[in-house]
Amino acid sequence: MNYFQNDPPREDAKPLGPVNRWFQAVTGHFCFVVCTGLLLGLSLVPAVLCVYGFLSTGALLFVLGWVLSGAAVGPVWTAVQRAAWELQFGHPCYLYRSLLHWLRDSLGQGAVLGVLAAALWTLLLSPAIIALLGGAPMPVWLWICLGAGALALASAGGYAFYQAARWELRLRGILTNSLLLLFAAGWRSLAVGGVWLAFLTGLAFWYPVVFPLCVITGLPVLLSVTTQALFAPAVDQLLDAEGKTE
Numbered sequence: 001m002n003y004f005q006n007d008p009p010r011e012d013a014k015p016l017g018p019v020n021r022w023f024q025a026v027t028g029h030f031c032f033v034v035c036t037g038l039l040l041g042l043s044l045v046p047a048v049l050c051v052y053g054f055l056s057t058g059a060l061l062f063v064l065g066w067v068l069s070g071a072a073v074g075p076v077w078t079a080v081q082r083a084a085w086e087l088q089f090g091h092p093c094y095l096y097r098s099l100l101h102w103l104r105d106s107l108g109q110g111a112v113l114g115v116l117a118a119a120l121w122t123l124l125l126s127p128a129i130i131a132l133l134g135g136a137p138m139p140v141w142l143w144i145c146l147g148a149g150a151l152a153l154a155s156a157g158g159y160a161f162y163q164a165a166r167w168e169l170r171l172r173g174i175l176t177n178s179l180l181l182l183f184a185a186g187w188r189s190l191a192v193g194g195v196w197l198a199f200l201t202g203l204a205f206w207y208p209v210v211f212p213l214c215v216i217t218g219l220p221v222l223l224s225v226t227t228q229a230l231f232a233p234a235v236d237q238l239l240d241a242e243g244k245t246e
Contacts, residue, residue, distance in 0.1 A: 030218075032093045036083055037218030039099070041211065043076040047118070048207075067118045074114020074161075078106035082165035084224035085232065102165070109164050112171060117157050124149050154200065155193030156182055158227055159235065177239060184238055188231040195227050 046069040054062035079102040086093055093099070128146055131138045159178040163169055169177075182189050199220075202210045214220055 029087060029093050032083070032099070033218035033221045034216070035218075036080060036099060036221050038215050040073075040076050040080060040220055041215040043072045044211075046072055063122060067115060067122060070114030070116070070118030071111040072114070074112070074117070075103055075106045075110030077114065078110035078161050078164045079103040080221055080224055081161045081228075082106075084221060084228050085162075085166060087221075087225055088228065088232070106164060109171060109174075110161075113160055113164060113174075117153075117160075120153055124153060150197055151190070151193040152182060153193075154196040155189040158192050158196055159185075159231070162228065162232070162235070163239075181235060181238065185231055185234055188234055191230050192227045195223060199223055 047066055050062045050066040050069055053059065054066070079099055082102045083093055083099060086098070124146065127142060128138065156178040159181045160174050163174045163177060185192075199210075203214075
């Protein structure tokens with residue numbers, strides 16, 4: 001399962017530029033990218049069913065199911081981040097020898113991060129959901145606070161799963177580093193958070209269009225390549241300088 005595979009890189013290979021990363025991912029690993037997007041889509045099925053159940057019945061049990069479904073998405077999303085990092089060097093990526101290996105390695109920590117991310121998003125969005133279901137208007141300042149919180153959470157989540165994919169760190173260290181990187185990475189945090197927030201917004205409001213697009217094109221993998229092109233060099237330098245990657 002490795003059509004359009006390029007030759008392995010030299011030992012002194014350096015990371016590709018942002019444009020070349022996209023070109024490498026699409027032309028050199030297209031089958032791998034699409035199959036990875038399909039696997040991610042399958043992991044999202046329990047979460048989607050829980051959201052549909054909550055909107056249909058209003059039962060809080062589906063909210064609990066949504067949070068717990070993060071345990072299925074988290075490991076896959078961690079493996080996607082590792083795949084995106086490998087693609088920037090043009091490393092050979094295979095479904096069985098690469099993706100499933102990364103998925104197995106991230107089962108524990110990835111599941112915890114997935115459940116934590118689902119819980120935090122639920123807490124953040126609960127005021128807006130309650131207001132919309134109750135038909136009550138929300139003040140502008142609350143929308144601004146929710147937008148800023150969503151931007152920060154999307155950016156911190158990107159840093160957290162990237163660290164889980166790259167290094168063997170304790171969960172406490174990953175969370176601490178993610179919070180610090182929100183400020184240390186500067187404009188990159190805003191850019192990364194904006195990309196993921198736009199993606200999640202499209203997935204929430206145009207699900208029948210965005211979800212099939214993600215599965216067919218492997219869009220989450222390509223967006224991961226894009227965001228890592230923005231923040232990975234700076235994040236690696238910051239964490240290595242502070243000795244927080246050991």
